[in-house]
Amino acid sequence: MLEFRVGELVVEKGGPILDEGAESPHLYTVLDGFGLRSKFLADGRRQVINFVMPGDLLGLQSALLSEMRHSVEATTKMTLCVFARDRFWELFTEAPSRAYSIVWLAAREERALGESLTMLGRKTALERVAAALQRVYRRASDLQLVKSGVAPMPWRQSDLADALGLSIVHTNKTLRKLRELTVADWTNGSLRIHDEERLSEIADFDPEIGERRPLF
Amino acid sequence: MLEFRVGELVVEKGGPILDEGAESPHLYTVLDGFGLRSKFLADGRRQVINFVMPGDLLGLQSALLSEMRHSVEATTKMTLCVFARDRFWELFTEAPSRAYSIVWLAAREERALGESLTMLGRKTALERVAAALQRVYRRASDLQLVKSGVAPMPWRQSDLADALGLSIVHTNKTLRKLRELTVADWTNGSLRIHDEERLSEIADFDPEIGERRPLF
DNA sequence: CGGTGAATTGATGTCAGTCAAGGAGGGTGG
DNA sequence: CCACCCTCCTTGACTGACATCAATTCACCG
Numbered sequence: 001m002l003e004f005r006v007g008e009l010v011v012e013k014g015g016p017i018l019d020e021g022a023e024s025p026h027l028y029t030v031l032d033g034f035g036l037r038s039k040f041l042a043d044g045r046r047q048v049i050n051f052v053m054p055g056d057l058l059g060l061q062s063a064l065l066s067e068m069r070h071s072v073e074a075t076t077k078m079t080l081c082v083f084a085r086d087r088f089w090e091l092f093t094e095a096p097s098r099a100y101s102i103v104w105l106a107a108r109e110e111r112a113l114g115e116s117l118t119m120l121g122r123k124t125a126l127e128r129v130a131a132a133l134q135r136v137y138r139r140a141s142d143l144q145l146v147k148s149g150v151a152p153m154p155w156r157q158s159d160l161a162d163a164l165g166l167s168i169v170h171t172n173k174t175l176r177k178l179r180e181l182t183v184a185d186w187t188n189g190s191l192r193i194h195d196e197e198r199l200s201e202i203a204d205f206d207p208e209i210g211e212r213r214p215l216f
Numbered sequence: 217m218l219e220f221r222v223g224e225l226v227v228e229k230g231g232p233i234l235d236e237g238a239e240s241p242h243l244y245t246v247l248d249g250f251g252l253r254s255k256f257l258a259d260g261r262r263q264v265i266n267f268v269m270p271g272d273l274l275g276l277q278s279a280l281l282s283e284m285r286h287s288v289e290a291t292t293k294m295t296l297c298v299f300a301r302d303r304f305w306e307l308f309t310e311a312p313s314r315a316y317s318i319v320w321l322a323a324r325e326e327r328a329l330g331e332s333l334t335m336l337g338r339k340t341a342l343e344r345v346a347a348a349l350q351r352v353y354r355r356a357s358d359l360q361l362v363k364s365g366v367a368p369m370p371w372r373q374s375d376l377a378d379a380l381g382l383s384i385v386h387t388n389k390t391l392r393k394l395r396e397l398t399v400a401d402w403t404n405g406s407l408r409i410h411d412e413e414r415l416s417e418i419a420d421f422d423p424e425i426g427e428r429r430p431l432f
Numbered sequence: 433c434g435g436t437g438a439a440t441t442g443a444t445g446t447c448a449g450t451c452a453a454g455g456a457g458g459g460t461g462g
Numbered sequence: 463c464c465a466c467c468c469t470c471c472t473t474g475a476c477t478g479a480c481a482t483c484a485a486t487t488c489a490c491c492g
Binding site: 115 | 253255257258259261263265276277279281285286305308313315316318320322324325326327329330331332334336337339378380381420422
Binding site: 433434435436437438439440441442443444445446447448449450451452453454455456457458459460461462 | 463464465466467468469470471472473474475476477478479480481482483484485486487488489490491492
């Protein structure tokens with residue numbers, strides 16, 4: 001992969017990575033840090049598409065289609081591996097296994113979006129919050145980021161609210177409920193699951209089948 | 217592409233194409249007809265992920281990941297072009313431009329799902345229905361399927377309801393409202409847009425930028 | 433012409449949104 | 463070092479958009 005790499009980019013906490021409507025000349029892979037994909041309506045309403053974690057691919061849309069339809073920003077300081085858009089095609093002709101990895105990531109993303117859609121369309125607030133916490137925990141766990149039962153979850157409550165299609169107020173109250181039930185506790189950027197069993201029941205989330213991720 | 221093709225499949229109206237949880241040995245391209253991707257929760261609640269139209273790729277998840285996480289069924293009689301999963305890899309080594317097409321389709325799908333997510337998370341019922349009708353109309357239009365101002369839209373109201381995260385009843389009432397406003401009329405499987413301008417305003421939908429789709 | 437699934441409509445109920453007001457922590461500058 | 467802001471989190475009271483319930487009506491079909 002190294003031969004297609006243009007460089008490394010460090011974005012400070014809160015900084016923009018890709019902008020909705022823009023054509024970026026770059027494609028990124030997240031090496032470290034956490035971010036947020038989001039989309040805005042004309043009147044300012046925001047939808048968080050998903051939470052970005054290490055290993056994610058950013059900018060596929062702008063590499064292939066005319067422009068991004070969502071923005072990406074850094075929630076914490078992030079380190080990104082940068083690839084040039086205009087060399088994207090070379091990947092297919094010269095490094096088919098890399099091209100395969102990209103499709104793999106795209107397929108995984110598509111799956112995750114389908115799950116999110118189901119959360120927003122058909123789950124209650126409690127179920128949504130539970131499923132979201134479970135997903136973050138699992139992903140962190142897969143990335144070996146869980147230390148002594150605590151997963152990093154550096155986003156704000158309003159980010160979660162916008163990801164789940166709920167108001168901040170109701171998200172807050174729902175988080176409290178999960179805390180009172182001693183199921184899960186997300187405070188100060190740290191997520192702790194107290195009752196995995198119960199959380200799964202509430203979340204009605206797809207069982208995660210350990211997908212072997214191709215090295216990138 | 218022909219060399220990777222295994223055959224052609226015709227599925228009758230209402231028939232299954234791919235099942236949630238199954239590992240399919242096939243990957244499909246839709247040649248003709250309309251379908252539905254959907255996902256179920258344990259208690260039977262259903263979420264329609266999206267509407268399937270000619271040109272769509274089906275089964276990417278099962279080709280790359282361990283299994284499908286949603287089902288696909290035929291809404292009308294469908295004709296599919298079938299590819300073998302176990303020859304998927306050959307595409308990358310022997311037909312890079314085809315592999316590129318697949319990523320292109322995946323990127324477009326990802327974009328569409330992001331838009332759906334925004335609809336469900338942040339739009340009112342009226343906005344959602346308007347956006348959904350607009351999207352169906354546009355896609356049909358791109359496929360040259362609009363005849364004298366009428367686009368085919370063979371799904372049931374309950375399918376649209378499940379796609380938008382609304383109840384059937386409310387979807388029905390909302391459709392009526394759009395009809396009374398003489399904005400759009402979806403009856404008997406036919407969609408007619410009376411006031412494109414107004415529909416766009418209500419929908420707050422992303423402007424479609426004519427993406428050149430690679431031939432497949 | 434009964435039977436079945438879809439569309440339609442009105443009445444009633446509720447989950448989550450909005451409004452409004454505090455707290456709690458973390459910078460900044462006087 | 464403390465007064466000030468800011469941003470985020472928290473909580474209670476009220477409201478409203480959409481769900482649910484319950485009939486019809488319609489269209490198609492054997």
